[in-house]
Amino acid sequence: MAEPAIALEGLERRYGERVALHGVTLHLPRGATLAVLGPNGAGKTTLLRVLATLLRPHAGQAAVLGSPLPGDGWKVRGRVGYLGHDPLLYRDLSGRENLAYQARLHGVEPERVEERLGAVGLGRRADDPVRDLSKGMVQRLAVARATLHDPDLLLLDEPRANLDPAAVEALEPLIGRASGKARVLVSHDVEGALAEADLALGLRGGGQAFCSPASEVDAKAARELYA
């Protein structure tokens, strides 16, 4: 049986004295989607950053793609695609230059850069500095960056923010269910997230309010997290 994409047992993460995340336990099979729901400050972004190896867990156990964190974090890097609040792009470089830099870091063949630029519909604006692009275009470029190395696990924080309907549709093969990847999807669109998820995790105040199959989670009850 294949290792789960994510296995967490009592995960905890603090910032100084403040506990940002505690008692998170879940198993996400490969190819499945986890929806993470919760109000601002619930610990959603912290969870994503721990899974991306950008933050160390302080207690509990965490394994991503079969590699325990933080010890084997180096095995995970390069196998996750992280799309957070910040696009992680250099404003003074063009989209093509940003992707070419990322391609070199990830050991990806240069041809993939042009392919991704085309896939996110930025072929004609690829040589414009990122600072000259609209928010929607920057988000498209960030999707291209996060998926450039064909990761096994996608960590997506509001991935459709600033995107128009056409862009959402165009990016579906890269970050949607159609990608076939294991995904962790942070979203405030409760109904939308539940509809495309296999598992739903509700967070409140850093703690786990629920973790259930998405089909069993009532959207109305989930929305009470935000009350």
Add this chain to the structure above:
Amino acid sequence: MIRTAAAVLRKDLRIEWRTKEAVPAMALFTVTVYVLFHFGLDRDSLDGELASGVLWVTLLLAAVIGVTRLFAAEREQGGLDAFLLAPVDRTALFVYLVALEIVAVPAFAVLLLGPDFLDSLPELLAILLLADIGLAAVGALVSALAAETRARELIVPLLLLPLVVPLLIGAASATEPLFRAGGQPEDLGRYLTLLGGYDLIFLLISLAVFDFLLDD
């Protein structure tokens, strides 16, 4: 590792070429401090320990600016996270930072040295190189330490300057005889050993802890 360091270098050179932030700032600062010394000391030419002190203090302060700007694009534009997510040896970033400073600092020394020092140029270059390596090793370490702090402009000099005091003493003492009229080196081997030892210690420390510093 070299391939990664080269990729980061290429990216940063491209950004610097477009933004023109660090290099003009360091150059202008170097010239300004030198001019201030010139008027403050009210002398047309400097020699001996005064020349040595002016050279090293100016280089050191210029290096503070450079170290403060290191990581700036990474921090301000989120590039450090993108680097940390890549399956690369993180020590490559240290190698790159050291290489960048090793090139940059002597470039500013050229601004300060007049033609009188051509006779002792080989000795001067050896001192500059060793002092430069030490400065680069400590600078890269400090810039990584301060990268995620808010008061980076304050923390960099507070951490860097005390750490480079032994380096400053060694380098200034080694160059002082060369800057005297008809200057001949004195105790050069002893000072080069001191500088070399300093370089070795801080390179080893930096290599040992750099990955940890980049980690959360």
